[in-house]
Amino acid sequence: WLFGLYGFLESPATTAERVTVLAQMVAISGKRIEANLDYALSQRNNHGISEGVGLWTIGLLFPELERSGGWLDLGSRVIERLGRDLIYEDGSFSQHSVNYHRLMLHDFLWAIRLGDINGRRLSQGLRERVAKACGWLYRMQDEMSGWVPNYGQNDGALVLPLNNCDYRDFRPVIQAAHYLSTGTRCFPPGPWDEDLLWLFGREALDSPTVQPERTPLAAEKGGYYTLRSSGGFAFVRCASFVDRPGQADMLHVDLWWRGQNVVLDAGTFSYNAPEPWNNSLAHTAYHNTVTVDGLDQMDRVGKFLWLPWLKSRVIRFDHSNGESHTQWEGEHDGYMRLKKPVSHRRAILQLPDEKWVILDKLQSTGKHSYRLHWLLMDVPFDWDEKRGLLVLHTAAGPFSVQVGVLTEG
Template identity: 30%
Template structure:
């Protein structure tokens, strides 16, 4: 549950497969098929203009083989090298130099090249759901954890348009910061999802441990002629009682608009807090407002970590309601 660590795996697969090829050895077919499938997840979550992906999961700055002058968040060199090794074809218009450092001059297995299409994609085992329409990318996670989660970020939404990340994930910052800083970045508050009052989706334990893991109950897409609708439900806030968080995301790409409805099912005494994060330079490009009556609204300055140990400001928009559903309209330019 980390795109940055996923890239590390991609580089290690590239290393192992290229070394095997040079020594006249091969892995079983399933290794190559799963390498391609692993690559496919990252490619479908990638903004094609910038090469970046959502800042999803832990990001401690790991990059084992930094063999190019691209920015740290640009995944294209690593993804292109493995894709060329598996298929014999470039993944992007530009050929990156990583394949030269790996000594790759031809494809190994001649697998089918990946294609990137408009519309919805679902990777239910990973809990990843995307929508793409030309320069628009929507990323949503709705996951049941198989291994220890690092961040309490279920049902988070990332929005990318024309190469810019308009709704951001707060990132990781540092693992050994002050407790309140660690809780902000690893917890729910730095993500575009819902809290109950001051409470995260899960109970924070020591160090990297979360207790009472969230669990996806259902998630999926419905596509129409002019819009796509995601609906997902998670079991969350188990340390507080029995609660379900329902999220509905209606995407209208032609109108450049989202309608997001959140509803927390279960008796509670805390306000439902719907949170959104954007960078200061994008305040004029994205508009966020509620269409639900009786909702309190607050704007505050929070933190955003694009890379490990690097921190800057972001704007947090909060809509809160004591009970019922909150529907928010988001538009961009």
């Protein structure tokens, strides 16, 4: 609405009557948001942030409305509080989703920039949290493609579609958030700069490029870890939740190689499609981890509710040796709730020459059925059943996956 209003304000088709009708619709939206704000805040996710940004926007751009002053103050308080509470100290976000992380950054970018333009500067503390969230996303990103793991719930949301980059390309939002925080760009000039033009003006396109090193990520509160190599990276999930989980996917691993997501996350597809597609991809079996007896790591008691919340811990993360080798090890207690409890521990070892070793150890005093799940990119392949060797024929060359089992006793 507001892009349309300001974009076509001088058009002959824009009449005073039409602007009045639009202003009335904006006022009704403000009343609806205020009346239902408590529910949005109770979700502790993008809903509350977006509602706060809506009130802030109406208050700034429509001062002639009767409630605009109250909406402006309320929106400011909501934005400041949720920026502090929902962006963790390590830069990760309470909603456990990379795409919702982008939505959150878009909301805060819009709110902060709109406040600056209209002489209502939001706090330095909020800006610092947004900078941490930007840094988190940068370190979750593939260097070559600009894409990120398709991790967590994803309903296709993109609240600031200001460029022609691919939907999966996160360089536009990272570039804009990095510029907001530093006054510099972290990527060389490209189509991802269009957000800068829309949000900050032409002068942003002349800012210098200072590209930070993309170091391994250890976001302990959010539970996100990356291991980097010269040709790609591994991402692994290992969290103890402080906010509601969206999926049962502990120790899930993504692998990226030469700009390709060769071992990947299925995403969401749809929340409300007919069975079996009504958010089914949130289950453990659709992630690159191990299931026990065909069960999820937590019990799904609602479309967006899992209980009891599992706990995870990192045992080792040693990346001091750089390219020679990097190792990570962690475990979760999701299957300790079973009558015959099962512990699941996973280790990842990155070796020279783009080799990755992933080891799973499952222990229990009882008998169980264990199943290892790997979702691989959709390309031609060769399968050698005797050797347990799969060769993916990717555009960047062959990528080999080999599996094996060791049993005790």
